[in-house]
Amino acid sequence: MTDSLAIESRGLTRTFGSCTAVNGLELRVPRGIIYAFLGPNGAGKTTTIRLLLGLLRPTSGTILLNGELLTQERRELMRGIGALVETPSLYPHLTGQENLEVTRRMLKLPRSRVADALAVSGLSADGNRVVHAYSLGMRQRLGLALAWLGEPSLMMLDEPANGLDPAGIRELRGRLQQLAHDHNVTIFLSSHVLNEVEQVADCIGIINRGQLLFQGKLHELQRYQAPLTVVADRGLDAAALLKANGWRVLKNSENLLEVQISLDADIAAVNRCLLDNGLHVYRLERRQETLEDLFLRMVVN
């Protein structure tokens, strides 16, 4: 199981004084997918990424990258990992090409990697300009080029769409999907742009106040979807009947009730239960929620 995971954490905890930034995190990130790590500001996303990159030491717990235990001494584990943490770490007095060349030298990569990385990020024409003349979007693309420079098998990206225009975001989305699905690169990305995450992520993890609230495939979030609204002729009788059959009734009144369900098949089951017992069902409605709706409801609740 561990071998099929690009990232695994066991009881990962990090405290800063009396503040617990990350609390018992059990991450399971399969290889070759796009894993979106979501959470409100201050939830612990960046702290988690810094722990995964070895920039911070865990207070307790362990981290495995590609099945190998991460420690301060085992720097070679970071080979094959590319990262972009918050803002890109660029030297504004150097050109785009020189910025990539600095990392290329340290990683002992072939010289051709610089031109390749510039081409992939669409900065070939601007490679000889100093970075302090770059726009925000260009800096972000150069930061992504830096993360990609070593052709890693695992990329950790913190807010990669920051500063990109819609065309740039779409291009990034396509690029990430291509890397994950065609080149088996695992992409661990944290983002606030939930509608973008919805389009690219294979799995998501939702963190709030240092704790993982949900981890799994997008469709598994269904069980957190909005309840089923039922309008029936005898609401109170309908509520009693459904409770007796094991359904969780969240709200009920004379004609209207809300029933907690997980799957679409449950809608038919609720309907059948009421009809079989002589009740008239006038309306069944389940509001389709976006990832944003689900996310907000999970972190607020």
Added chain:
Amino acid sequence: MKDLFQVLAAEGLKLRRTLALRLAIWCPTVIVLLVFGIYAGRSEKLGDPDLLTGFAQLTLTIWTIILFPLYAALIAALVAAVEHQNEGWKHLLALPVDRSTIFVAKWIAGIGLLLLSSLVLATGVVATAEALRLMKPTWSSSPLPSVMIFRGILLSSCAAGFLFSIQMWISLRWRSFLPGIVVAVIALALMFVAIPRGIALFGSLFPWSLPAMAMAPHNPYRPIAVGLGLLGGVLVGAVACWHLSRREFC
């Protein structure tokens, strides 16, 4: 340490177009030209046979005693600032490169800049002394102890290792320029208080006075100053690299 060469090559590239590199050339050049200007304005009738030696000594004294401690602090701060100001640590320390190698390379880069400035200083003194000789025909017989100049500057640079390692440690530990500059200013003040009072032992042990002690050719404490500067530089540098390698960078 096996990646040291590659990391040094990267450090060298980072110094392109930086203020640190420009200062390494311009600071000693300005001092040399300043003293040159003073001597160029002197009357040609002065027949002091040691005039050019005096020119060299004045230049080296201004540089070593007054300027160098602050200059070394500034260079250390500027080398560290390349990463501090650009959030470079979170990228650098996440790379598959031994952290101690990264910090050793920073040290070597800083020492390289100090040696560059020493070379510029020595070359500048000799060149401007020759220019003075050409400008003032009556000074043509005044000897210029070029070997003494180069040796003095080299030994002074070696003796600067101790103070530079301390400054580098402070600059890499704190993002702000302030701690390093404050330490250098206080050290300079202590130096100006202690040495004129003839506290020679203090002068030969205090890191910030070692470059001056090593500069003077007839100073009996010269070997101690050079030895302590080198040994202290290596020891403090090693401890600092060890400490910084284990720090977390949030």
